[in-house]
Amino acid sequence: MRGNAADLELRRPASLEEALELLAQDPELKVLAGGTELLVRHEDGSLGPARLLDLSALKELKQIRRVGDELEIGAGVCYADIQAHPDVIARLPLLVQAAEQTGARAIQERGTLGGNVANASPAADSVPVLLALGVGLLLRSRTAERRLPLDEFFLDYRRTALRPDELITALRLPLTPPPLQYFRKVGTRRAQAISKVALAAAGRWTARGLECRVALASVAPVPLRCRELEAFLAVEAGRGDWKERAARQLMDGLRPIDDIRSTAAYRRQVAGNLLLAFLRRAEAGRPGQDGR
Amino acid sequence: MRVELEPLPAVLDLRQAMAEERADVHPLGPVVKEIRIAKGDPEPVWSRAAHVVEDEVESGAQEQLYIEPQGMIAWAGPEFVTVTGSLQCPYYVQHGLCAVFGLPAEQVRVIQAVTGGGFGGKEEYPTVLAVHAALLALKAGRPVKMVYDRAEDLAATPKRHPSRTLSRAAFDHDGRLLALDVDFNLDAGAYVTLTPVVLSRGALHAAGPYRCDHVRVRARAWATNTPPHGAFRGFGAPQSCLAIERLLDKAAAQLGLDPAELRLRNLLQSGDTTATGQVMREEIDLTGLVETALELSDYRCLRAEFARANAVAGPEDPRRGVGLAVFLHGAGFTGSGEKRLASRAGLELDGQGVVQVLAASTEIGQGAATVFQQITCGALGVTHEQVRVAQPDTAHVPDSGPTVASRTTMVVGGLVERAALALRAALVADGLAADADPAAVARALRERGRSHGGERWIESYQQPDWVVWDEENYRGDAYPTFAWAAYVAQLAVDPLTGETRVEEFTAVQDIGRVVNPLLAAGQIEGGVAQGIGFALLEDVRWQAGRMANNRLSTYIIPTALDLPRIRAHFRETPAGYGPAGAKGVGELPLDGTAPAVLAALDQALGARLARVPALPEQILPLLTPEATHA
Ligand SMILES: Cc1cc2nc3c(=O)[nH]c(=O)nc-3n(C[C@H](O)[C@H](O)[C@H](O)COP(=O)(O)OP(=O)(O)OC[C@H]3O[C@@H](n4cnc5c(N)ncnc54)[C@H](O)[C@@H]3O)c2cc1C
Numbered sequence: 001m002r003g004n005a006a007d008l009e010l011r012r013p014a015s016l017e018e019a020l021e022l023l024a025q026d027p028e029l030k031v032l033a034g035g036t037e038l039l040v041r042h043e044d045g046s047l048g049p050a051r052l053l054d055l056s057a058l059k060e061l062k063q064i065r066r067v068g069d070e071l072e073i074g075a076g077v078c079y080a081d082i083q084a085h086p087d088v089i090a091r092l093p094l095l096v097q098a099a100e101q102t103g104a105r106a107i108q109e110r111g112t113l114g115g116n117v118a119n120a121s122p123a124a125d126s127v128p129v130l131l132a133l134g135v136g137l138l139l140r141s142r143t144a145e146r147r148l149p150l151d152e153f154f155l156d157y158r159r160t161a162l163r164p165d166e167l168i169t170a171l172r173l174p175l176t177p178p179p180l181q182y183f184r185k186v187g188t189r190r191a192q193a194i195s196k197v198a199l200a201a202a203g204r205w206t207a208r209g210l211e212c213r214v215a216l217a218s219v220a221p222v223p224l225r226c227r228e229l230e231a232f233l234a235v236e237a238g239r240g241d242w243k244e245r246a247a248r249q250l251m252d253g254l255r256p257i258d259d260i261r262s263t264a265a266y267r268r269q270v271a272g273n274l275l276l277a278f279l280r281r282a283e284a285g286r287p288g289q290d291g292r
Numbered sequence: 293m294r295v296e297l298e299p300l301p302a303v304l305d306l307r308q309a310m311a312e313e314r315a316d317v318h319p320l321g322p323v324v325k326e327i328r329i330a331k332g333d334p335e336p337v338w339s340r341a342a343h344v345v346e347d348e349v350e351s352g353a354q355e356q357l358y359i360e361p362q363g364m365i366a367w368a369g370p371e372f373v374t375v376t377g378s379l380q381c382p383y384y385v386q387h388g389l390c391a392v393f394g395l396p397a398e399q400v401r402v403i404q405a406v407t408g409g410g411f412g413g414k415e416e417y418p419t420v421l422a423v424h425a426a427l428l429a430l431k432a433g434r435p436v437k438m439v440y441d442r443a444e445d446l447a448a449t450p451k452r453h454p455s456r457t458l459s460r461a462a463f464d465h466d467g468r469l470l471a472l473d474v475d476f477n478l479d480a481g482a483y484v485t486l487t488p489v490v491l492s493r494g495a496l497h498a499a500g501p502y503r504c505d506h507v508r509v510r511a512r513a514w515a516t517n518t519p520p521h522g523a524f525r526g527f528g529a530p531q532s533c534l535a536i537e538r539l540l541d542k543a544a545a546q547l548g549l550d551p552a553e554l555r556l557r558n559l560l561q562s563g564d565t566t567a568t569g570q571v572m573r574e575e576i577d578l579t580g581l582v583e584t585a586l587e588l589s590d591y592r593c594l595r596a597e598f599a600r601a602n603a604v605a606g607p608e609d610p611r612r613g614v615g616l617a618v619f620l621h622g623a624g625f626t627g628s629g630e631k632r633l634a635s636r637a638g639l640e641l642d643g644q645g646v647v648q649v650l651a652a653s654t655e656i657g658q659g660a661a662t663v664f665q666q667i668t669c670g671a672l673g674v675t676h677e678q679v680r681v682a683q684p685d686t687a688h689v690p691d692s693g694p695t696v697a698s699r700t701t702m703v704v705g706g707l708v709e710r711a712a713l714a715l716r717a718a719l720v721a722d723g724l725a726a727d728a729d730p731a732a733v734a735r736a737l738r739e740r741g742r743s744h745g746g747e748r749w750i751e752s753y754q755q756p757d758w759v760v761w762d763e764e765n766y767r768g769d770a771y772p773t774f775a776w777a778a779y780v781a782q783l784a785v786d787p788l789t790g791e792t793r794v795e796e797f798t799a800v801q802d803i804g805r806v807v808n809p810l811l812a813a814g815q816i817e818g819g820v821a822q823g824i825g826f827a828l829l830e831d832v833r834w835q836a837g838r839m840a841n842n843r844l845s846t847y848i849i850p851t852a853l854d855l856p857r858i859r860a861h862f863r864e865t866p867a868g869y870g871p872a873g874a875k876g877v878g879e880l881p882l883d884g885t886a887p888a889v890l891a892a893l894d895q896a897l898g899a900r901l902a903r904v905p906a907l908p909e910q911i912l913p914l915l916t917p918e919a920t921h922a
Contacts, residue, residue, distance in 0.1 A: 001441065044443070044843075104851070186789045186908075189829060190853035194845060196908075260833060260846050266790075266909040269916060273788040277608060 002045030012054040016061070016140075020167065022053060024142040027164035029053040033076055034110035036103070037119045061114070061169060064088065071175050072138075075114025075168040080105070082113065091175055094133065094183045094200060098126045104191045114168045117153070120160045120222070125185055127223040128200035131215035132181075136172040141165040147172070157221035178204040180212065180285055182278035186270055188261055194218075196262040199274040203233075205286050210237035212282075214275065219256040219267050228253060229275075238286070243279040247272040302517040304837045306350075306456045306479040309514040317482075318515030324480050325488040325513045327495045329766045331567050332506035334462070334471035341462030341470050345543040348459075349535045350903040351886075353479075353832040354452035354825070356524055357849055359408030359657075361445035362417055365437045366425035368393075373426045376403040379418035380410040381694035382652050386686045388419035389426060397686070404684040410656045411822070412523030415696055416485055417449045446842035450485050450522025451832060453478040453513070455494070457535035467547050469558045471506040472567075474498045476532055480513040481520035487513045490521075492626055494528025496770045497883070499567040500536040501578055501620040502558045507567040518837045523696065525819070526621075526882035530826065533619045534904065537887030541615075541894055550595065551891060552586060552616050559618070570769045573758075574867040578776055581800055581863055582618055585778035588861060589798035591616060594782060598895055610784035610793075611915070615891025617884040618778045622771030623876035624699040627761030630772075635753040637692035637704050638711035639668065640682070643745030645738030647672065647715070649681045649708055650748070651692040653700045658878060659811035660700050666808060667705050667871050671712030674733045690750055698775070698876025701807055702869070703753060709871045711749040756869065773867060775875045777801035779820075781888040782856075785896045790912030792828050792896075794856045794889060804875035805866040815877045816860035823885020825849045831905045 011029065013019040023029055032038055032052045041047040055061060061076030064085050071087055079099040082088050088095055102108060102116075102125050116124045117137065127150075135150040141163065150171075153161050162168065183200045187193025195218045203212020210233040214226040229250050236242050256267035303309050303317050313322045338344055364377035373389050382402040389400045402422070407414060421438055429436040440448070455478050462471040476498050480487040495511035540558075544551040559578040565571050586592060591614055598612040605611055624630050637651040649668055655661040661681040668679045682689055692704045716733075720726060724736040740747075761768040782796040799816050806812045829848045833840045841847045866873025886904050894900055899914045 184788075186791070188848045189851060191851045192845075193848075260841050263909050266912060269912055270789050273916075277788055280608070 001043055003042035003047055007049035008042070009051045010054055011052065012057055014057055016058055016169065019053060019055060019058060020140060020142040020165075023167065024165050026051065031055060031118070031167065033112040033115040034078060036107050036111040037115060055167075066175065067172070069175050070172045073113060073171045073173065075170055076112050078110060078112050079108035083108070087175070092133065092173060092177065094129045094181050094202065095126065095173075097183050098129045098185070098200075101125060101185045101187070113171060117150070117171070118160065118162060118168055120154055120158050122157070122220060122222055123195045123218045124223060125195055125198055125217060128198050128215035128217045129183055130171065130173070131223060131225050132200040132202040132213045133173050133177050134213060137168055138170040138172065139166045140169045151225055154222040178202045178212070180204060180282045182281060184274050184277065186274070194261060197267050197270045197274065199271060199278070201275075201278045203282065206234075209234045210282055214278070216271055219254050219271055226250060237282070243276055243283065246279060247276050250275050302837055304516060304518060304834065306454055306477060306514060306516070309479065309516050310456070310477060317517060320484070320515070322514055323512045324484050324515050325491050327492055327509070327511040327766060329495055329498075329507065329509040329567050331565070331569060334473055334506040334508050337462045337471035337506050338460075342465045343463040343543070343547055344460065345463070345539060345546050346460045347535070347539040347542050348902055349457050349538045351455045351531050351534060351826070352830075352903075352905060353454050353521060354524060354830050355446060355832065355847060356409075356411035356413030356451070358410055358413050361440040361442055362414070362421050362449060363437070363439035364418065364421045364425045365435060366422060366429040367435045368426045368430040372399045372401070374401040374403070375422045375426060376405050377418055377422065378407045378414060379404055380407070380414040380654055380656055380696065382654070382684050382686050383691045384415070384694055385419045385422045389422060392423050393426070400686070402686045404654050407654060407656045410695070411525040412527065412696065413449060414656065415523040415694060417522070442844060443842045446847060447839050448519060450481070450520050452524035453480065453487070453490060453521040453528070453531065455479070455531035455535075457532065459535055459539045461539055461543055463543060463547060467549050467554050467557050469502055469504045472499055472504050473508045474510070474532070474535065476509060476511040476535065478513045478528065478531070479516055479518070479521060481516055481518045483520040485520045485522035487521065489626070490523065490528040492528070493622070494532040495766070496568065496622060496626060497529040497620070498532040498536060500533065500540075501560045501618055501776065502536075503560050503564045504558075504567070509567060518834065519839070525822065526879045527697070529621060529879065530823070530882045530886065533617070533883040534887050534890070537617045537619070537884075538890060538902065541891050542900065545894075552582065552591060555616065555618050556582060566770065568770050569767050574773055575865050576776065577802075577863070577865065578618065581776055581802055582616070582778045584861065584863060585616065585780050585798055585800040588800065588859065589614065589780035589782065589796065591780050595895070602896065602898070605787070608788060610786055611896040612782070612784045613892035613895030613897070614780060614782045615888050615894065616778065616780050617887035617891060619884040619887070620774045620776050621698065621876070621880040621883055623773050623775055624703050624771060625697050627763055627768070627770055628755070628759075630699075630703060630753060631755045633693045633753065635693040635703060635707065636690040636750050637707040638690065638748060638750035639708070639715055640746065640748045641715065641737065641741050641744060643741050645678070645734065645741035647679045647737065649679065650689045650750070651704050651708065652684050652686070652689050653692045653704045654684050654695045655681070656695065658815065659808065660695065662811060663701050663705060663808055664708050667709050668712045671709050672716050672733060673728065673730060674737070675730045678734050678737060698878040698880065701871070702874055702876050705807065705871045705874065706869070707751040707753060710751045714751070715749050772869055773804070773875050775801060775803045775877060775880045777880055777884050779884040779888040781885070781892045783889065783892045783896060785893070785911060785915065787915045790908035790915060792893065792906070792908070792911065794824055794828070797856045797858045798861070799858060799881060800861045800863065801877075801880060802863045802865050803877045803880065804870065805864055805873040806862050807871060807874050809862070812862065812877055813860040816881050817858045819879070819881025820858045820885050821850055821855050823882050824855060824889060826882070827886035827889040827904050827906060829854070829905055831907060
């Protein structure tokens with residue numbers, strides 16, 4: 001343990017209002033949700049002395065509820081609760097898969113969806129799923145609340161649109177996501193693994209082509225939404241060797257890196273292969289096609 | 293003070309060391325130890341043999357990853373040093389402290405604290421840490437505790453030696469092995485640790501369990517500028533077993549034989565001689581062992597089935613393979629090592645009639661304490677309440693040697709058994725009936741304890757006199773006995789990602805009499821798990837000679853989800869010379885797991901990998917059609 005617990009000061013507000021008030025007064029406060037990112041940084045010494053704002057007492061952030069045609073998941077909901085919720089199980093199977101493959105059980109009991117998003121790691125596993133499903137973030141400060149599409153949240157490597165006095169309070173997901181869905185995490189092993197690559201996609205066939213969102217983890221400085229690829233699929237899907245052309249386009253556009261977990265070449269190839277896996281399934285699920 | 297530093301070009305891996313042969317890396321030269329084994333004369337064979345097969349295999353460093361990192365507490369004064377910590381070998385630590393502090397053994401006390409696994413990693417390094425902590429304690433005049441955090445431990449402590457083996461074999465038309473030439477190389481790192489001994493064991497296992505009249509082994513340990521490599525479960529044998537098994541797999545492909553069939557034609561039999569000229573006196577049934585493994589794993593059916601399925605596999609269908617490795621592991625210290633050690637262990641009877649096992653052999657999670665207690669109970673004829681195992685403390689227990697080399701049950705267990713039999717004989721002389729039940733033996737112990745409390749029964753190891761070893765020329769009886777094994781791995785490779793999943797693992801071995809079936813199976817399961825890590829996952833990433841991935845999140849070992857069902861099956865030929873014919877088991881599973889996995893990958897991929905760990909990054913290009921290459 002390289003961090004010193006005596007260097008940490010902890011605030012544990014009892015309500016969201018109080019938390020936002022504290023944050024407004026002291027924007028240097030570091031938000032602590034499940035702590036599964038923050039305490040790793042404490043352990044390795046990189047966090048250093050800090051004042052922490054502990055959200056764990058805030059029931060407001062731990063709810064999952066329907067709001068119109070959306071499902072609202074509180075930022076403080078942990079992976080274990082996501083896996084157990086009937087609406088998530090019935091309607092958002094991709095999110096269940098991502099939650100099941102995050103860390104292992106102990107992490108799933110503590111780690112939160114809000115923490116995964118706010119942490120803005122390019123390797124976050126839930127984020128590609130959330131991008132593919134088209135999530136809106138609810139951000140609140142003492143004085144204002146705003147809704148931001150998740151796409152617009154990630155600015156650069158570990159830099160987000162979150163303001164110093166804001167908290168993520170909840171995520172809004174469509175209750176009826178598109179029918180074609182795919183998620184695959186390729187980690188360093190089958191549990192307790194950080195992604196080498198992960199790909200999530202969700203879409204539907206239209207008269208013109210395949211309307212979908214495709215997002216990737218661990219291939220760019222930020223969680224990556226593949227807009228050019230999506231534009232290609234919207235008009236070209238179904239024509240000739242469209243699947244291979246799509247994979248080629250994706251791979252040509254990626255600039256992944258060699259790092260301690262994998263290589264750029266591997267990441268690019270696997271991203272292409274996973275996209276092909278999704279597109280094969282999409283083709284098989286195309287109305288009026290027998291899938292071959 | 294002014295310090296001027298001039299960076300010199302460093303030698304950072306085995307390939308570079310072998311290519312440059314730089315003399316300035318180590319005072320002993322580029323090669324810090326060389327061993328040669330010669331039997332017959334391979335030279336004339338190469339030109340007349342029907343087939344000659346050449347191969348090259350590499351393996352990376354592997355971290356032991358014991359549960360707690362290295363840690364030590366020391367007290368020291370001008371007249372004494374006392375340490376306690378996580379360690380495998382109390383008397384090694386005592387020896388090191390005596391040398392550094394110039395104190396006699398009576399003034400240096402080493403107590404083993406509860407230790408969660410060692411795998412060789414707590415064999416040598418605890419001495420270094422004990423010296424550091426004791427020097428600080430002496431200077432400070434206060435007790436000093438030093439505990440590495442995981443990152444320090446991973447970065448600094450010795451790991452399994454990386455290896456590179458170039459080998460050549462000659463076969464006749466029927467696939468009989470005529471000659472073998474093995475050039476076995478280890479990366480020693482910057483300092484000489486137990487490297488010479490690791491190299492020795494590696495060399496002695498380099499010819500595998502095969503009969504061959506003409507053998508050359510040249511084994512060299514090369515100095516580099518990385519942290520030194522050292523002891524790790526298997527001790528050089530996993531590297532050389534991997535090389536000989538890879539060579540046989542390549543030969544099978546070249547000769548058009550099934551790899552299992554090629555092995556069955558060449559297995560060592562009782563009466564044969566090994567590469568060192570050791571005559572196999574013990575009863576060996578390697579053919580039976582291999583056939584059992586093939587049957588239990590359904591090898592022959594699977595092999596045919598996978599060949600068919602792989603040929604027509606679609607873009608997302610897993611490619612499957614099944615592979616066999618056959619191997620041996622010498623039990624106990626090499627050659628005259630046990631004679632030199634002259635281990636002592638035994639029992640003490642206390643005033644209440646409770647028997648304490650006295651041995652410096654440590655319980656590190658492998659079950660040594662259970663086995664000692666079990667052996668003592670068996671020989672004395674009492675139940676377990678009557679027997680305890682003393683904490684290894686150099687002030688209290690005799691030197692039973694280090695807890696290494698798969699020797700604890702076989703060698704030290706044998707001493708404990710003899711002491712227990714001697715105590716039992718004394719009880720009989722006191723008037724105990726020969727067929728007394730456990731309650732009667734306990735009564736007799738209490739009675740004797742009252743009058744003879746504190747009495748000790750210590751036995752010393754004597755090597756069987758037929759064991760003759762010529763250290764100079766590497767000829768003779770390398771080990772008094774061997775454990776034998778045949779392992780089969782079955783796996784699937786995902787063509788989208790190159791990830792390998794071992795689906796079934798069958799481990800058949802003969803370790804002589806199995807003293808404790810549960811613990812023996814535990815040794816096999818744990819060893820196979822570690823071997824799967826060695827084969828597929830565990831990759832020490834060096835950057836400028838430093839371990840870059842020194843975190844548990846970046847140095848990847850298998851979790852339970854990464855492991856198959858492991859079926860451990862024992863055939864018992866009580867030919868060992870431990871208690872009732874037991875042999876060693878601890879290191880054996882590390883030798884054969886990686887070669888079985890790589891053999892299975894050969895079939896799954898239709899291509900050969902010559903390096904472990906075999907990572908998805910290396911596997912995927914073999915599976916990806918050119919069309920989608922970037
Ligand atoms: C052993 C282990 C395994 C892991 N495996 C995975 C994995 O497989 N996949 C994966 O994606 N991640 C993994 N992680 C990382 C981590 O568990 C997840 O990112 C988790 O979702 C983080 O949530 P948390 O609540 O613990 O975050 P915390 O550590 O509490 O916070 C993380 C960051 O987010 C900020 N933050 C948290 N909540 C809010 C909020 N409501 N508003 C504003 N800012 C906020 C914090 O200030 C901090 O900067 C693993 C971590 C560990 C230790």
